[in-house]
Amino acid sequence: MRYYVQRVALAILLLLAVSMLTFGALNVLGDPLFNILGPVAGDVNNPDSIKMIEVAKREFSLDRPLPVRYAIWLSDFVRGDFGVTFSSTGQPPVSGVISERLPRTVTLVAMAQFFAIFVSIPWALITASRAGKVSDRISTLNAFFLVAMPNFALAVILKYVFSIKLGWMPLTYVADDPLRSRLFQMILPALTIGLPVAAVYQRLLRTDIITTLQQDFILLARTKGLSRPRILLLHALRPSLFSFITVVGLNTGALIGGSIVSETVFRIPGIGSTLVESVLRNDFPVVLAIVMIVASSFVVINLLVDFAYTLIDPRVRR
Amino acid sequence: MSTTNNSAGNQDEVAKKKLGFGFWLCVTWLALMVFVALFTPLLPLKSPTSNFLDSSQGRPPYAPSWKHWFGTDKDARDVFSRTMHGARISLTVGFSAITAGFLIGGTIGVISGYFRGWIDRVSSFVFVVLLSFPSLVLAILLTSLIERSLLTVSLVLGLLSIAPVGRLARAATMQYADREFVLAARQIGAKDRHIIIKEILPNVAIPMSSLALLGMAVAVVAEGGLAFLGLSVEKGITWGGLIQLGSDASKTLEKAPWISFFPILMLFLTVLSLNFAGDRLRTYFDVKEMTL
Numbered sequence: 001m002r003y004y005v006q007r008v009a010l011a012i013l014l015l016l017a018v019s020m021l022t023f024g025a026l027n028v029l030g031d032p033l034f035n036i037l038g039p040v041a042g043d044v045n046n047p048d049s050i051k052m053i054e055v056a057k058r059e060f061s062l063d064r065p066l067p068v069r070y071a072i073w074l075s076d077f078v079r080g081d082f083g084v085t086f087s088s089t090g091q092p093p094v095s096g097v098i099s100e101r102l103p104r105t106v107t108l109v110a111m112a113q114f115f116a117i118f119v120s121i122p123w124a125l126i127t128a129s130r131a132g133k134v135s136d137r138i139s140t141l142n143a144f145f146l147v148a149m150p151n152f153a154l155a156v157i158l159k160y161v162f163s164i165k166l167g168w169m170p171l172t173y174v175a176d177d178p179l180r181s182r183l184f185q186m187i188l189p190a191l192t193i194g195l196p197v198a199a200v201y202q203r204l205l206r207t208d209i210i211t212t213l214q215q216d217f218i219l220l221a222r223t224k225g226l227s228r229p230r231i232l233l234l235h236a237l238r239p240s241l242f243s244f245i246t247v248v249g250l251n252t253g254a255l256i257g258g259s260i261v262s263e264t265v266f267r268i269p270g271i272g273s274t275l276v277e278s279v280l281r282n283d284f285p286v287v288l289a290i291v292m293i294v295a296s297s298f299v300v301i302n303l304l305v306d307f308a309y310t311l312i313d314p315r316v317r318r
Numbered sequence: 319m320s321t322t323n324n325s326a327g328n329q330d331e332v333a334k335k336k337l338g339f340g341f342w343l344c345v346t347w348l349a350l351m352v353f354v355a356l357f358t359p360l361l362p363l364k365s366p367t368s369n370f371l372d373s374s375q376g377r378p379p380y381a382p383s384w385k386h387w388f389g390t391d392k393d394a395r396d397v398f399s400r401t402m403h404g405a406r407i408s409l410t411v412g413f414s415a416i417t418a419g420f421l422i423g424g425t426i427g428v429i430s431g432y433f434r435g436w437i438d439r440v441s442s443f444v445f446v447v448l449l450s451f452p453s454l455v456l457a458i459l460l461t462s463l464i465e466r467s468l469l470t471v472s473l474v475l476g477l478l479s480i481a482p483v484g485r486l487a488r489a490a491t492m493q494y495a496d497r498e499f500v501l502a503a504r505q506i507g508a509k510d511r512h513i514i515i516k517e518i519l520p521n522v523a524i525p526m527s528s529l530a531l532l533g534m535a536v537a538v539v540a541e542g543g544l545a546f547l548g549l550s551v552e553k554g555i556t557w558g559g560l561i562q563l564g565s566d567a568s569k570t571l572e573k574a575p576w577i578s579f580f581p582i583l584m585l586f587l588t589v590l591s592l593n594f595a596g597d598r599l600r601t602y603f604d605v606k607e608m609t610l
Contacts, residue, residue: 022459025460149586150543152542152546153561291455295455
């Protein structure tokens, strides 16, 4: 029990540190006023502008000292109020932006993870059963190629081949389309994120399956005359999945990072592309909210992976 | 990336002792790229910013030809020359970032692994905080707030590599901190500084340096991603920026795929070489764990 409390406390401390860093960096290095008022913000000799600056400062509580603003933001944030966007009107509220766009990113990341898992498992099974043969070597080389292809480049290639040349896939994402066609439009973006990750999974799982295949119970299954696919699927796969599951959990962060690029290339209005837009517009409340959501999901997933570990192997708990 | 490839028993045991043909092929490519990056202004390249309008060919972009090996972009600028110039920023940033990361992260890691105690606890917490952002998110956040020069972009990417490098250096140091030769050095009255530099560092440096190539691959990809999003070195020519330029409108990509595909090819071959050579080196020096 003590272990769990400690871990959760550490996670909360971590998120506090992350939020302080982000909040501090945004406010010290950036200039939110310019974004709200435009060029007026820099015009400090004109009395009219000064008045407007004063009003805007009070409205977005920029006249308070930094620690106070942080405290206000934090107490709002934990109650689910993410503040207002930094624009001339302050509309729409950040929580509106997030609740509209987060589901798309979650769908995209889930789809990418799904592809990565269901490409890598058969791939690993086939290559592990032929370890060292020519087909296995070619596949290892392929995995190397996939890992070396940055996802923004992969996105451009997939878009060119499947959307432009072959015309199999739609070019863009249309937010008003029915769910089924939106899911269809997400296939290429999800593959962009999922394929390199599949290569990472495959390399790991292949090694583990090879180790399992050398054990006695596999030999027994073979002497019983069971077919090769049956041995692989029903006997070898399950005991090899231990570290695979951990890596799948931990890689969710990489998938979120990939979604930033993929959403930008395929024009999906999710939180990844919104992060890039807001960062370029100095829209700090949106940036802060997205960074916190991403970091929280990252930390929570890590926590869950750790807890899953202690359930499987209680020695970790000390 | 994580460890793999200790497959098929004996075959790999033998392969481990040699670096192999593929390794030297990759090193050759990397040497070529470094040469290009170092001497770009001296090479007989077309100007990367001039417009080579050719009225007989109609409106640009022009397809690859003898005159323009990689074709030209919408403004009739030479893609080959721009790609070569792109090598400069991409490789410089990749190299400086990983150097900064190794210097800072390595120092923190060795010190906290050697002294342990509160230094270790503080630095470990800082590492965990840095690692709880997906690295691209942190990079976007920081580069958007600063003036993006070659130095600052390198420093931001260097900052990202501090945590993974630091953790590895710490783990490697802890392996040696209680070994007999360290205890012996302490017994004869050597100071901590002397022990770290003369006894620990040589042992830690070899496995760490074999990871430098893999780290540089990560940094080069990260720089490309930033440039692609418009957040790398301002006004500079980078591979990521060139790829973005050729693909931002699907019409450009459809009509003139060469604008983004040649930079993609160069970036791909460079990252592949860094990864492959790094992987061979890691097996060669028998470094087990790797979490960059």
